[in-house]
Amino acid sequence: MLLIPCPICGIRPEAEFTYAGEAHIARPAEPASLDDHAWGEFLYARTNPKGDHAERWRHTHGCGRFFNAVRNTHTDRFITSYLAGTARPHGTPSAASPDAPAMRNDTEQWGQA
Amino acid sequence: MKHFSAARLLREAVRGQSGWTEHWRSPDRPAPAYDAVIVGAGGHGLATAYYLAKQHGITRVAVLEKGWLGGGNTGRNTTIIRSNYLMAESAALYDHAVKLWEGLSRELNYNVMFSPRGVMMLAHTVHDVQVAKRHVYANQLAGIDNDWLSPAQAQAYCPPLRLDAGMRYPVLGAALQRRGGTARHDAVAWGYARAASALGVDIVQNCEVTGIRRDASGAICGVDTTRGAVSARRVGVVAAGHTSVVMAQAGVRMPIESYPLQALVSEPVKPCFPCVVMSNTIHAYISQSDKGELVIGAGTDAYTSYSQQGGLHIATHTLDAICELFPQFRRMRMLRNWGGIVDVTPDRSPIIGKTPVPGLYVNCGWGTGGFKATPGSGHVFAHTMAHDAPHPINAPFALDRFRTGQLIDEAAAAAVAH
Numbered sequence: 001m002l003l004i005p006c007p008i009c010g011i012r013p014e015a016e017f018t019y020a021g022e023a024h025i026a027r028p029a030e031p032a033s034l035d036d037h038a039w040g041e042f043l044y045a046r047t048n049p050k051g052d053h054a055e056r057w058r059h060t061h062g063c064g065r066f067f068n069a070v071r072n073t074h075t076d077r078f079i080t081s082y083l084a085g086t087a088r089p090h091g092t093p094s095a096a097s098p099d100a101p102a103m104r105n106d107t108e109q110w111g112q113a
Numbered sequence: 114m115k116h117f118s119a120a121r122l123l124r125e126a127v128r129g130q131s132g133w134t135e136h137w138r139s140p141d142r143p144a145p146a147y148d149a150v151i152v153g154a155g156g157h158g159l160a161t162a163y164y165l166a167k168q169h170g171i172t173r174v175a176v177l178e179k180g181w182l183g184g185g186n187t188g189r190n191t192t193i194i195r196s197n198y199l200m201a202e203s204a205a206l207y208d209h210a211v212k213l214w215e216g217l218s219r220e221l222n223y224n225v226m227f228s229p230r231g232v233m234m235l236a237h238t239v240h241d242v243q244v245a246k247r248h249v250y251a252n253q254l255a256g257i258d259n260d261w262l263s264p265a266q267a268q269a270y271c272p273p274l275r276l277d278a279g280m281r282y283p284v285l286g287a288a289l290q291r292r293g294g295t296a297r298h299d300a301v302a303w304g305y306a307r308a309a310s311a312l313g314v315d316i317v318q319n320c321e322v323t324g325i326r327r328d329a330s331g332a333i334c335g336v337d338t339t340r341g342a343v344s345a346r347r348v349g350v351v352a353a354g355h356t357s358v359v360m361a362q363a364g365v366r367m368p369i370e371s372y373p374l375q376a377l378v379s380e381p382v383k384p385c386f387p388c389v390v391m392s393n394t395i396h397a398y399i400s401q402s403d404k405g406e407l408v409i410g411a412g413t414d415a416y417t418s419y420s421q422q423g424g425l426h427i428a429t430h431t432l433d434a435i436c437e438l439f440p441q442f443r444r445m446r447m448l449r450n451w452g453g454i455v456d457v458t459p460d461r462s463p464i465i466g467k468t469p470v471p472g473l474y475v476n477c478g479w480g481t482g483g484f485k486a487t488p489g490s491g492h493v494f495a496h497t498m499a500h501d502a503p504h505p506i507n508a509p510f511a512l513d514r515f516r517t518g519q520l521i522d523e524a525a526a527a528a529v530a531h
Contacts, residue, residue: 021370037516047366049358
């Protein structure tokens with residue numbers, strides 16, 4: 001079970017959360033102007049990277065808020081999390097790089113705001 | 114390739130088993146050029162290579178595998194075979210595969226241990242009953258065997274099944290496909306590899322495709338690998354959970370998300386479980402292998418991942434349900450559990466066909482249930498690659514359906530309620 005850093009509530013177990021897919025996929029401002037290919041890309045195409053992935057979570061059984069997180073899909077290690085509606089932090093390091101912040105998924109941090 | 118037969122077994126028995134040879138050739142590196150390259154030596158990729166050589170006369174084929182042959186989802190699944198799908202397109206595709214399964218050991222001269230012991234899918238709620246009956250009647254109209262069983266009939270078919278009224282997941286009935294069953298997953302990969310190799314196909318293991326080459330017109334002209342460049346005008350990507358990663362090398366974004374899916378096996382015991390039992394509602398499926406282990410499949414994790422391991426709470430949930438349905442297994446010990454990475458499409462149906470890149474073909478999106486389709490998938494995909502046009506059976510499963518909107522919305526395709 002993952003330990004997930006909610007930007008509001010702190011690190012909590014995965015069972016409190018609902019996964020909500022790739023982040024930063026904005027609905028086109030004028031859908032009627034899109035051709036079928038562009039609309040299909042918006043609806044269905046996903047980056048699905050093996051590596052850092054910006055994704056949405058909802059802290060369903062906590063604060064109830066949607067937020068974004070960057071997680072490495074190869075190691076399942078969270079790099080960072082940030083409020084919904086804000087941009088992905090620039091220069092988010094990959095988990096493989098030596099300067100990656102050590103996300104301490106231990107019980108000491110549970111409940112920290 | 115030496116033919117396997119009873120006479121040969123006897124001869125080897127008296128000669129000290131000294132005459133057996135490797136089942137397939139293992140070249141160290143690919144040749145500089147092929148007529149077709151398959152990316153991924155799992156069951157589907159090897160079957161594709163076999164049918165390309167056998168049925169379409171294209172024998173200059175390389176199957177390139179990043180790891181070892183059959184070491185991905187082919188070696189990690191719960192080996193269930195069935196074709197009782199709701200949509201006509203899916204039923205046709207999977208029944209095509211079941212018909213090939215029935216003659217596969219003879220076709221390949223390799224015992225894939227296909228065992229049509231019956232697949233029983235349980236219904237636990239009124240909604241389950243309605244959905245299962247709809248499947249049964251749709252299948253019967255399509256000429257695919259599937260029968261509705263009362264709880265007592267279900268227990269008669271599978272005596273370990275518990276029917277107490279106070280159960281957490283009461284059994285209200287079941288759909289039974291008698292032609293369904295299991296096969297030996299490794300033998301499927303090995304059998305196709307041996308037969309394809311005998312027809313001239315090169316299978317190169319530990320050879321990762323690192324780039325897909327396109328010429329000035331945009332068409333496929335080859336691949337780069339960790340063991341040298343290969344030129345080819347046809348490249349078929351059959352990379353399961355890593356499809357998005359491989360296709361990104363050609364600049365194609367896929368409607369795929371990769372999830373961990375878990376399975377477990379118990380310690381081996383004497384024969385005690387006669388069929389395959391599945392439950393969509395509680396994400397559990399179970400059968401007993403010929404070696405005696407209970408083979409148990411759990412659900413997918415909630416999030417995308419390539420980690421090849423899932424959360425323990427997912428497996429625990431399945432084991433809770435298994436112990437509730439089959440109390441005789443409560444004291445069984447589990448030997449191993451593991452995860453595979455499954456490629457899931459938005460409509461839970463596979464993608465088999467051409468791509469926007471000329472010469473590039475893709476066979477993916479089998480989600481949590483691709484093993485059952487292995488022979489049929491390879492058969493129609495080989496046809497697609499040989500003719501640059503889909504076989505009538507896989508025509509509806511084109512990548513283009515995510516542009517046209519002609520989805521094959523098979524909620525049952527994965528046998529679990531996603």
